[in-house]
Structures are given as C-alpha cells and as structure tokens.
Amino acid sequence: MLHVRLITPSDRTDEVVQLIENTVGTTHLAVLSGAARNPRGDVVLCDVAREAGDELLGGLRELGIDESGSIAVENIDLSLSKRADKAEREAPGEGSDAVLWEHLAEATHEESTLSVTYLAFITLATMIAACGVVLDNAILIVGAMAVGPEFGPLAGFCTALVQKAPKLALRSLIALIAGFAFAMVVTFGFSLFMNAVDLFSVEQLDAKRPNTNFIYAPDWFSFIVAVLAGAAGTLSLTSAKSGALVGVAISVTTVPAAANAAVAFSFTEYGQAWASTEQLLLNLLGIIVAGTLTLLAQKYFWARHRTRTPLKDSAA
Template sequence: MLHLRLIVPADRTDEVVALVERTVGTAHLVVFTGAARNPAGDVVMCDVAREAGDELIGALRDLGIDSTGSITVENMDLTLSRHAQEAERAAPGEGADAVLWEELSEVTHEESTFSVTYVAFLALATMLAACGVMLDNAVLIVGAMAVGPEFGPLAGISTALVQRAPRLVARSLWALVGGFVVAMALTAGFAWLLDALGLFTEDMVTAERPNTGFIWHPDWMSFVVALLAGIAGTLSLTSAKSGALIGVAISVTTVPAAANAAVAFSYQDLPQTWGSSVQLMANLGGIVLAGTLTLLVQRVVWSMRRRTVPAVRRAPGVPR
C-alpha cells in the first residue's frame, strides 16, 4: 500500500475527495479542513494499493494539485486493516508488477546527479578494484562492484529514454561519463603513487591473473550478462526490491574494467587498456539497452491492463 498526503486548495477539496472515492483500491480517506498553512488549504490523506497508485497520482497532477498544493507519497511496510485488504483485492493487477513512474523518475533523478559524494564513491570503488586487479584478488573485485554507484545514471538514461526526457538523458550521461573519467584519472594517479611506494609493479599488470584476467578480455558473454543484469536491476527499481539491486551491482564488470583500464594505462599497457575499455562500454551499453527495453515492456503491459480494468472510475459527465 501507498500512503498519500495531499495539501489541497479549499475550493478543490470536494473534487479531490470525489476522485479518491471513485479510485478503485483506495481506503482510509481522511480530510482535515483548513489544517494546512503553507501552502494554505485542506489536508487530504488516503491509502491506495500500489497497482492503483500511478493512475491516481497522474489524475491528481492533471488537476494541478502538485502546482497549487502538494502530493506526498510514502511506501507503507505494514497495514493491518480489513479495508486495506479489500482495497488491494479490488485494485487491478498485482502490486509487485506496478510501476510508479513519478517515483522512478524521482529516484533516478537523485541517483543521476554528478555530485561530490557520487564521484567519491565511484573513485573509491575504482581504486579498490585496482587493488583487486593488481593482487588478482576476486574478493576485492566483488567488494568494489558492490560499492560502485554507477547503476543510478544507467537507470536514469533508460528511464529518460522511455519517458522522452532529453534533459534527464543529458544529466545522466554527464554523471556516468564524467564520473568514470574522474574516477579513472584518480585511479591512474593512485597507481602511480603506489608504484612509487613500491606496492604496485609493472610485473603485477603483465602477470598471469587467473581470477581477474577476464576483465580485459570482453566477449559476447560479457554482453549477455550485462543484458540480464540490466533487466534485473530495472525490475528491482520498479518493484522497490533493493536486495536484488545489490546482486546486480556485483554481477557486471563495469568498475573493475574501468580500474584495469586506468592501471594498465598508467603502465602504458595499451592492449589491456583497450580491452578493458571495450569491456566497460559493452557492459554499460548492455545495461542501458536492457533497462530501456524492460521499461518499455512494463509500460505496454501495464497500459493494456489499465485499459481493461481502469483504476479510476469516470464520474458522470467528467471526460477522461
């Protein structure tokens, strides 16, 4: 279930209440007259089944409530109520299959910001992966993959492409490309520093690395894994299952490939630099492609279901 808290201008409250009441899958409607001060108005609260949430939020935005008041949505982990159970049974589809496009846009927007924190996490993950590459330590590689925040911009690109939002595409691309450029430059400097300290040597780059050598040998399986990871990662975002996203983070060779490219470049090993760069681009491209196709399929399937069983009933004389 989702919990909605709305601030509504007093002259629109009846209209909003009528909308909530005719939405299949709603429960626990509460109205506080004149309770809001900034912006001034009434406070309307209700719970709605996740599978009916996107259409209700869209209808509220069509009424301009996001401009004249506010719309706040919270995920509810536990609701003990017979009315809530009846609302979920009445709502079309399954909550796990529903996509809240507004929530997805907000999440990917936040995760696609080129910020100091984002770059710091990506740089630290790349440096950690560089240590794993040089030591041929798979544990360090997995740890670096889990730390890397790059799935946020990748999901942002997919979401923006589906929603035809060029500004978000540009923002996500800047975070992705700019983040990796800075992280790889810092990692190259990190490698030079450790080489000066005698902790890294050129022999460590050219030596046989049975645990991490695959990082700079891209093949079609790398692309297949990226496709599968992109599908799983997108589904984890749309279904709010963060545990699955952790599995995605440690299944694709993005951060390790960037680290290997940076370290190899610092020792002028161009074949490894090129191979690692191809691996990185193949993984990034596969994730974006799979994420975009997954969102498109979800949008089509959910649109067909909503046309069959609309979540919002049309009031007499009100066009849809």
C-alpha cells in the same frame, strides 16, 4: 499499500475527492477542511494499493495539485484493515509488479546527480578494483563492484529515454561519463604512486591473473551478462526490491574494467587498456539496452491494465 497526503486548494478539494473515490484500489479517505497553512487549503488523506498508485498520482498531477498544493506518498509497512485488504484485491495486478513512474523518476533523479558523494564512491570503488586487478584478488573485485554507484545514472538514463525526459537523460549521462572519467584519472595517479612505492608493478599486471583476466577479455558473454543484470536491476528498482541491486552490481564489470584500463594505461600497456575500455563500454551498453526495454515492457503492460480497469463506482 501506500499512504497519500495531499494539500489542496479549497476550490479543488471536491475534484480531488471525486478522483480518489473513483480510483479502484483506494480506501481510508479523510478530508481535513482548512487544516493546511502553508500553502493554505485542505488536507486530504487516503491509502491506495501500490498497483493503483500510478494511476492516482497521474490524475492528481493532471489536476495540477503538485503545482497548487502538495502530493506526498509514503509506504505503509503494516496495515491491519479489512478495507485495505479489499482495496488491494480490487486493484489490478500485483503490488510487486506495479511501477510508480513518479517515484522512479524522483529516485533516479537523485541517484543520477553528479555530486561529491557520487564521485567519492565511484573513485574509491575504482581504486579498490585497481588493487584487485594488480593482486589478482577476486574478493577485492567483488567488493569494488558492490561499492560502485554507477547503476544510478544508468537507471536514470533508461528512465529518461522511456519517459522522454531530456533533462534527466543529460544529467544521467553527465554523471556517468564525468564520474568514470574522474575516477579513472585519479586511479591513474594512484597507480603511479603505488608503483613509485613498489606496491604495483608491470610484472603483476602482465601476469596470467586467472581470477581477474576476464576484465580485459570482452566477449559475447560480457554483453549477455550485462543485459541480464540490467533487466534484473531495473526490476529491482520498479518493484522496490532494492536488495537485488547488490547482486546486479557484482554481476557486471564496469568499475573493474575502468580500474584495469587506468592501471594498464599508467604502465603504457595500451592493448590491455583498450581491451578493458571495450569491456566497460560493452557492459554499459548492455545495461542501458536491457533497462530501457524492461521499462518499455512494464509501461506497455501497465497501460493495458489501466484501460481494462473500471471506475470504482461502476465496479460496485
């Protein structure tokens, strides 16, 4: 269940209440007349089943409540109420399958912003991966994959394509390209420093490296795994199962490929650097294709759910 807290202008409260009452899957409606001070108006509270949340939020935005008042949504961890149980039964589909597009857009907006923290994470992840490829240490590679934050802008770009939001698409693309470019440049310098102090060597890079040579050997399996990981990552975001993102992060070789390219370039091993760059681009393409198709499929199926759902009054 979701808890919705609204501040509405007094002259729009009746419309908001009617919308809530007519939306299948809502309950625990309360109206506090004149309780809001900034902005002035009424406070309207209700609970809504997650699978009906997108429909309600869309209706509230059509009424302009996000501009004239306020819309706040919180997850309810525990709700002991027969009315809440009834609302969830009446709502279409399953809560775990529901997509809250407003929440997804907000989450990906934050994750796809080129910030100092984002640059720090992707740079540190790439430097860790650089140590992993030179030492042929799979544990370091997995650790770097888990630290890398690149799925945020990838998910933001997919969401922007589906929602036709050019500003979010541009922001995500800038974060993705600038983030990897910055991380690779810093890792290039890091590799030169490590070579100067005799901790990295070209012999280590050119060795067989059975644990990490897949990073610079792109093939169809690289693309297939990226597609599967992109679909899984998108589902984990839309279903609020964020724990699955860790598995997604360590399934694709974006950060390790960027690290291997930077290290190889610092040793003028241009063939290996280009092969690693191909691996990076192949993984990014697979995730974007899969993420976009997954969101399109979810949007289509939930649109069908909404057309089949009767109003609460007629359902009663």
